[in-house]
Amino acid sequence: MSAGHNHDHQHGSSGNLKLAFFLNLSFTIIEIFGGFWTNSIAILTDSVHDLGDSISLGLAWYFENLSKKGRTPLHTYGYRRFRLMGGLITGFMLLIGLSFVLYHAVLRLNHPQEVNAQGMIWLAVLGVAFNGIAVLRMKHGTSLTEKLVSWHLIEDALGWIAVLLGAGIMMIWDVPFIDPLLSICISLFVLWNVIRNLKKVFSVILQTVPEDFDITEFERKVTEVSEISSIHHVHCWSIDGESHVLSAHLVVNHGVENYAEIKAKVRDFLDEHHFEHVTLEIVKEGESCRIAP
Structure with missing residues (x-):
């Protein structure tokens, strides 16, 4: 890998993380107001989760920029290993956020509540659009941080698709348990992929042989x-x-x-x-x- 290629890739990684951070933060603000408007505990809960994710994305962006610094007498390989810090923070924030969402989804499953389904549909369309744009930018990322951030964005996009489907069904039938049930299924799917990528981060930290090298x-x-x-x-x-x-x-x-x-x-x-x-x-x-x- 040439130095020029690596520099260009790191610049692209930083730009992708910057976009993901601002899109996530902007939609979190919309989501807070939308949660009160629709009287949806699920959306308000997800807004808290997204606020935590915005912080982790901001830190991932910071560490990605820090990793561009060259070698020093103290860091002889440069600062690129700091990229792993962004991946770790994003991964752990996702685990916390997913646990939070799962807990409230189970509570909501046991005690369904009436919501503004039409308002939820409009918010879900915005959520899919915001996260979809970021996913398209991040899907070609190759760093471990980018892969974990991609799963964060995919989790959010799938979550809003679930909200969209659930709200559409609830506008036709009185089945409020659909929304939390879909959230639980999607959260478990994303959780499995987050753990899988975190294992790769720890593998690098523990200096194991790269998985693509025999x-x-x-x-x-x-x-x-x-x-x-x-x-x-x-x-x-x-x-x-x-x-x-x-x-x-x-x-x-x-x-x-x-x-x-x-x-x-x-x-x-x-x-x-x-x-x-x-x-x-x-x-x-x-x-x-x-x-x-």
């Missing part, structure tokens, strides 16, 4: 290079879920001196992956590495 296959290919007798001390992790790091010791046969050519062959095995920092140390057969295994 380290065993890489070691096998390296040992097939005629000048290399073995490979050890292979360490591989990801900085932010997109840019990866790898270091390894290559044990070469006696008499081999074309080190630059050997390293080039090994780097060729990494071209299809997003390795931004690759450190390959040449070790002659019988030479001690002087580090713990």
